[in-house]
Amino acid sequence: AQTVTQSQPEMSVQEAETVTLSCTYDTSESDYYLFWYKQPPSRQMILVIRQEAYKQQNATENRFSVNFQKAAKSFSLKISDSQLGDAAMYFCAYRRPGTYKYIFGTGTRLKVLA
Amino acid sequence: DTAVSQTPKYLVTQMGNDKSIKCEQNLGHDTMYWYKQDSKKFLKIMFSYNNKELIINETVPNRFSPKSPDKAHLNLHINSLELGDSAVYFCASSQVGEALHFGNGTRLTVT
Numbered sequence A: 001a002q003t004v005t006q007s008q009p010e011m012s013v014q015e016a017e018t019v020t021l022s023c024t025y026d027t028s029e030s031d032y033y034l035f036w037y038k039q040p041p042s043r044q045m046i047l048v049i050r051q052e053a054y055k056q057q058n059a060t061e062n063r064f065s066v067n068f069q070k071a072a073k074s075f076s077l078k079i080s081d082s083q084l085g086d087a088a089m090y091f092c093a094y095r096r097p098g099t100y101k102y103i104f105g106t107g108t109r110l111k112v113l114a
Numbered sequence B: 001d002t003a004v005s006q007t008p009k010y011l012v013t014q015m016g017n018d019k020s021i022k023c024e025q026n027l028g029h030d031t032m033y034w035y036k037q038d039s040k041k042f043l044k045i046m047f048s049y050n051n052k053e054l055i056i057n058e059t060v061p062n063r064f065s066p067k068s069p070d071k072a073h074l075n076l077h078i079n080s081l082e083l084g085d086s087a088v089y090f091c092a093s094s095q096v097g098e099a100l101h102f103g104n105g106t107r108l109t110v111t
Helices: none
Strands: A003-005 A010-014 A019-021 A024-026 A033-039 A046-052 A064-069 A074-079 A088-095 A102-104 A108-113 B004-007 B010-013 B019-025 B031-037 B043-050 B053-057 B064-070 B073-078 B087-094 B106-110
Touching: A003 A088, A003 A102, A010 A019, A019 A108, A024 A074, A033 A064, A033 A074, A046 A064, A046 A074, A074 A088, B004 B087, B010 B019, B019 B031, B019 B087, B019 B106, B031 B073, B043 B064, B043 B073, B073 B087
Parallel strands: A010 A108, B010 B106
Antiparallel strands: A003 A024, A019 A074, A033 A046, A033 A088, A064 A074, A088 A102, A088 A108, B004 B019, B019 B073, B031 B043, B031 B087, B043 B053, B064 B073, B087 B106
């Protein structure tokens, strides 16, 4: 069974600094999708970034980028120039093609210090 | 032009009552979901429908019954509410290979 692990329940970062949130997953598939979602205190679930496993290039969205290490089954999220508005829960998620199930990690709470 | 909208946002009710949460999406997606987020923020899938057909039915008490009248709507009815049902319930939709698009959640509090 596929699992997604976020080993950092909580992280802190100074405003304007860079932080990396880790995510590992377990799968025997060669093709799949990975996602990072942000959940601010408003409780909205916001898609941050999406990565397709067959693409070797790491996805990037403005200040958010991923380090996708397929062999290591690692999918970490790097937030550059952290802003107060980045404070939120961050969830990593996995989906196997041909299935409808998205599996979420347990989340990492990110605090941004002024 | 809300993409996935669910109502109500908040629901406070007493044990034993029956309640419903409604969800609608205007993205043209074929697949809709119900997720439950508990007090520890863990997101667990409950149900999924694809073109009105139930395709995922996780281990959820029979008191929970989803209904999809068409592919743009997915409702959740809960009978005989219990304290442990208190949580945030998220509706979501997706198209094949794409990310999940979430509604804003319904916070259910059972007293």
